[in-house]
Amino acid sequence: MPGPSSSKNSAYIRFLNLIDVLDRINPGKKLDATEESLLNKIVLSAHQGQVMLVGDLISLAEFGSQATLHGRLKNLRAMGLIEMNADEDGRKKHVVPTKLAIKRYEELSKCLEKAVRAG
Known part of the structure; x- marks a missing residue:
């Protein structure tokens, strides 16, 4: 079993390295695991055309x-990364990803594609 210093890294390890580089190039507040999970859920729902409420x-x-x-x-x-828009009567807030959030996922997609191609 190859060790951590093996030159043959998996596509996922290459992906994690690319994300790390991306985070250093675009400094800012890094999302914690909970924020990442919530944002994933919001973006997936929006992509599927579903309404996500607070x-x-x-x-x-x-x-x-x-x-x-x-x-x-x-x-x-x-x-x-998100906007909260109240419905007509103001009792419910719809949560939608912003252009910045969509750009974030486009950058992550590029990292994933690059990691897979490098394999």
């Missing part, structure tokens, strides 16, 4: 408590 997101117990999730959504909004 209430839906803060009820995802597998990601943390409601207070934790509400705080992470506020962080994502402060970083410019």
Whole structure:
């Protein structure tokens, strides 16, 4: 079994290295695991044409408590990665990814494609 210094790294290891380089090129607040999971869920829902509500997101117990999730959504909004738009009566807030969030996933896709091609 090859060790960590093996010259034949898996595509996923190459991908992680490329993400690390990307993070250093574009410094800013790095997303924690909970923020990353929430943003993934928001982007996937938007891509599938589904409406994602704040209430839906803060009820995802597998990601943390409601207070934790509400705080992470506020962080994502402060970083410019999501927008929260109230519906007609103002009782429900729809969560949508911003252009900045979409650009982030495009950059991640490029890293993944490059890692796979390098194999």
